[in-house]
Amino acid sequence: MLPDIDAVTRDDLMRLIMRYRLKPIKRLSQHFVVDPTVIRDIINHVPNGSKVLEVGTGIGVLTYYLAKVASQVITIEIDGKLMRIAEQVLRGLNNVSLIQGDALRIPWPSVDVLVSNVPYSITSPLIMRIIREGVPMALLTIQREVANRLVSGPGNDDYGRLSIITQCNYSISVLNTYTPDSFYPSPEVYSSLVMMTKKEPCYGDMKVLESTTNILFRHRNRVLRWVLNKYLGPDAVSAVVNAGVDVNTRVRQLGIDELIKIADSLRPFIGSIANHN
Numbered sequence: 001m002l003p004d005i006d007a008v009t010r011d012d013l014m015r016l017i018m019r020y021r022l023k024p025i026k027r028l029s030q031h032f033v034v035d036p037t038v039i040r041d042i043i044n045h046v047p048n049g050s051k052v053l054e055v056g057t058g059i060g061v062l063t064y065y066l067a068k069v070a071s072q073v074i075t076i077e078i079d080g081k082l083m084r085i086a087e088q089v090l091r092g093l094n095n096v097s098l099i100q101g102d103a104l105r106i107p108w109p110s111v112d113v114l115v116s117n118v119p120y121s122i123t124s125p126l127i128m129r130i131i132r133e134g135v136p137m138a139l140l141t142i143q144r145e146v147a148n149r150l151v152s153g154p155g156n157d158d159y160g161r162l163s164i165i166t167q168c169n170y171s172i173s174v175l176n177t178y179t180p181d182s183f184y185p186s187p188e189v190y191s192s193l194v195m196m197t198k199k200e201p202c203y204g205d206m207k208v209l210e211s212t213t214n215i216l217f218r219h220r221n222r223v224l225r226w227v228l229n230k231y232l233g234p235d236a237v238s239a240v241v242n243a244g245v246d247v248n249t250r251v252r253q254l255g256i257d258e259l260i261k262i263a264d265s266l267r268p269f270i271g272s273i274a275n276h277n
């Protein structure tokens, strides 16, 4: 049994990790939370009584505190060894279900909130799946660089496909940023906690928008005309001009409204777009 969330210390969490003599697997991004602030920040944003899906149980520390505020926690861990430790840490909590598997592959239950101290090796595919599944809310601790990408706008160095597709479907806020020693073993980078809240999508056909951004952002510093011509030919350039978009704009400068116009005018070319994805 762990101390109360208001009382738990870094030493408590380190001691628990040491007790199990863990040999963290780098490939699975096994960095365990030892800074109670990370846990408190997450817990404070999980609505009381909600149904939570957690990705990456680890030894179950975050899961333990989630179970105190959620009505139900379903948690997925790929590593069977960690799962068995988590079973011990979580013993006696009757609102937690543990599932061993790859969170990118197995079906997800429908939940109110997805929570994860994200294994950094799967950050982008996990975010894309959250969007495709239409999860109402997500609280994710991710690399600070990726958090910057999620919130950045046109012209910014971090602006790209992930920013556009995420911002089209979710309101995003960065709640806090943590030093590497908030996790054990420390990752090489700072981490940020982001909250994603589902909103009305900016565009009805996400596949077309994804295909469009996939092509355009291969050459983010080129002008639109050049990229369209290279991959889709002069007719696509004309279609985009007719939609009122300035094809001399550099790809990285295109805002979401312009990208929607472009995606719409490229619909007839979608077959050839799909072949490039």
Ligand code: SAM
Binding pocket: 028, 029, 030, 031, 032, 033, 055, 056, 057, 058, 059, 060, 061, 062, 063, 076, 077, 078, 079, 082, 101, 102, 103, 104, 117, 118, 119, 120, 122
């Ligand atoms: N939640 C724990 C914590 O906060 O201490 C662990 C976080 S650690 C950054 C990420 C966890 O995700 C590891 O336990 C790792 O084994 C697990 N993991 C990695 N890839 C996974 C995947 N594809 N599906 C499910 N779990 C995965």
